[in-house]
Amino acid sequence: MGTRPATSLLIRIDPRARETLQQQIYAGIRRAVLEGLVTPRTRLPSSRALAEDLRVSRTTSLLAVEQLRAEGYLTARRGSGTFVADLLPDDHPQAGSARVAPKPIHPPLSRRGAALVAARQGARRLPGPPRPFRIGTPGVDLFPVRLWSRLASRRLRAVTSAQLDYGDPAGLRVLREAIAKHVETARGTRCAADQVLMVAGAQQGLDLICRLLLDPGDRVWMEEPGYPGARSALLGAGARILPVRVDVEAGVRSAGNVRLVYVTPSHQYPLGVPMSLPRRLTLLKWAAAARAWVVEDDYDSEFRYGARPIPCLHGLDIDGRVIYVGSFSKTLFPGLRLGFLIVPPDLQDRVVAARSAADQHPPSLDQAVLADFIVEGHFARHLRRMRAAYRERLESLAAAAERFCRGRLRLRPVQAGLHAVADLDGVDAVRVSREAATRGVEATPLSAYFVGRSRGANSLVLGFGAVRPEAASRGMERLAAAIEAARRL
Numbered sequence: 001m002g003t004r005p006a007t008s009l010l011i012r013i014d015p016r017a018r019e020t021l022q023q024q025i026y027a028g029i030r031r032a033v034l035e036g037l038v039t040p041r042t043r044l045p046s047s048r049a050l051a052e053d054l055r056v057s058r059t060t061s062l063l064a065v066e067q068l069r070a071e072g073y074l075t076a077r078r079g080s081g082t083f084v085a086d087l088l089p090d091d092h093p094q095a096g097s098a099r100v101a102p103k104p105i106h107p108p109l110s111r112r113g114a115a116l117v118a119a120r121q122g123a124r125r126l127p128g129p130p131r132p133f134r135i136g137t138p139g140v141d142l143f144p145v146r147l148w149s150r151l152a153s154r155r156l157r158a159v160t161s162a163q164l165d166y167g168d169p170a171g172l173r174v175l176r177e178a179i180a181k182h183v184e185t186a187r188g189t190r191c192a193a194d195q196v197l198m199v200a201g202a203q204q205g206l207d208l209i210c211r212l213l214l215d216p217g218d219r220v221w222m223e224e225p226g227y228p229g230a231r232s233a234l235l236g237a238g239a240r241i242l243p244v245r246v247d248v249e250a251g252v253r254s255a256g257n258v259r260l261v262y263v264t265p266s267h268q269y270p271l272g273v274p275m276s277l278p279r280r281l282t283l284l285k286w287a288a289a290a291r292a293w294v295v296e297d298d299y300d301s302e303f304r305y306g307a308r309p310i311p312c313l314h315g316l317d318i319d320g321r322v323i324y325v326g327s328f329s330k331t332l333f334p335g336l337r338l339g340f341l342i343v344p345p346d347l348q349d350r351v352v353a354a355r356s357a358a359d360q361h362p363p364s365l366d367q368a369v370l371a372d373f374i375v376e377g378h379f380a381r382h383l384r385r386m387r388a389a390y391r392e393r394l395e396s397l398a399a400a401a402e403r404f405c406r407g408r409l410r411l412r413p414v415q416a417g418l419h420a421v422a423d424l425d426g427v428d429a430v431r432v433s434r435e436a437a438t439r440g441v442e443a444t445p446l447s448a449y450f451v452g453r454s455r456g457a458n459s460l461v462l463g464f465g466a467v468r469p470e471a472a473s474r475g476m477e478r479l480a481a482a483i484e485a486a487r488r489l
């Protein structure tokens with residue numbers, strides 16, 4: 001209604017549009033040229049014919065054509081009219097490239113790519129801000145945003161041209177020094193700052209290591225259930241995953257010829273149990289004999305509730321087999337996308353070379369702000385504060401489970417981290433998870449973390465890091481309703 005097609009160029013004029021008639025004619029012809037509806041060297045109708053066709057004044061059509069001529073879309077040939085230019089202005093796609101193409105037939109994905117895409121699963125997330133009991137998100141509501149932005153603006157105001165240039169692919173030196181110091185006091189391991197390599201979150205570190213150390217088809221021991229992010233990194237490298245239940249002795253017996261072991265010893269993901277000291281030593285001894293790499297993912301070990309810390313595997317390793325993967329996603333906030341690797345000295349340069357092939361290095365300014373945050377003591381203070389907050393959140397989760405789900409949902413003891421495993425009786429966890437989602441509650445079934453069959457795993461994984469005490473209560477009430485609904489199905 002109210003639009004009139006110009007027969008030759010399919011321009012539509014809308015008298016009620018905000019753009020002037022001249023602008024609409026200009027845009028219509030330009031689109032026809034860019035979409036290849038009129039090809040280079042095609043003669044355009046005269047401005048008089050165009051004006052008549054579109055029922056506008058001749059001046060209007062003339063001015064639109066003039067503008068297109070001035071911008072190089074059209075050329076005028078004296079005596080013979082106006083034509084679509086041979087070469088379109090170079091900041092726009094060539095004619096035809098923007099045309100709606102028929103569905104293209106692409107070659108298939110690589111085998112690794114297809115496996116990677118097919119394996120995507122893990123925590124159930126509803127769109128929007130954290131709902132109870134989201135896994136993976138820490139207490140971002142308590143992050144000292146003002147302090148962080150003060151440090152960031154200070155850095156920005158004093159930015160140097162060197163900081164605007166490419167930086168060291170290993171990461172910012174001061175930050176790597178600060179991390180080396182931190183892991184010595186907090187994680188019981190020693191390393192030189194040179195061994196610390198900054199990455200864009202633990203995920204990039206895992207991806208990098210897997211691509212660097214594994215050939216397609218290499219066998220890898222991975223904990224079952226285990227972290228989907230690690231599984232993706234392994235599949236992306238073409239590894240053959242050997243799922244081993246969370247039991248080092250069983251792994252040692254069944255692993256055979258594996259090139260790499262991926263473990264979460266401080267706080268098994270997702271079961272939450274720590275690996276005992278004897279098991280850590282057994283694993284290291286086995287890895288030395290098997291000449292296998294050990295990847296230690298220490299993603300949330302800073303938060304413990306009473307349990308005595310055991311030195312990380314890296315701190316117990318005397319053989320240079322352990323690659324330590326650290327992350328600031330739980331200790332600070334996941335959007336920061338900063339993590340680090342601690343690699344054996346002989347691997348440093350090779351990891352840095354592989355790092356450059358990915359994205360050079362994480363943003364220099366973010367690294368600088370993080371370095372200030374650690375060096376000026378804010379990190380240690382923030383960890384202390386968050387430990388107390390998480391303890392309170394865990395207590396609220398346990399109290400709410402007791403109040404609303406007594407007997408139907410049993411929380412396993414939580415010694416560390418930001419999530420809990422809860423066992424269900426007589427009702428299917430996958431159904432409960434679905435019912436919970438319809439009530440705005442994120443409750444991931446434990447079975448989502450298995451590669452193979454999840455025999456007997458009828459449990460939910462519940463995050464509490466991002467759940468305030470009052471939200472835990474409301475969320476648990478709804479989860480109790482979800483359990484009831486699933487029971488009736």
Ligand SMILES: Cc1ncc(COP(=O)(O)O)c(C=O)c1O
Pocket residue numbers: 136200201202203204227229264269297299326327328329334338339
């Ligand atoms: C087992 C495990 N490793 C690592 C990470 C952190 O990954 P990133 O640093 O890439 O955010 C997570 C986050 O949820 C995790 O659960």
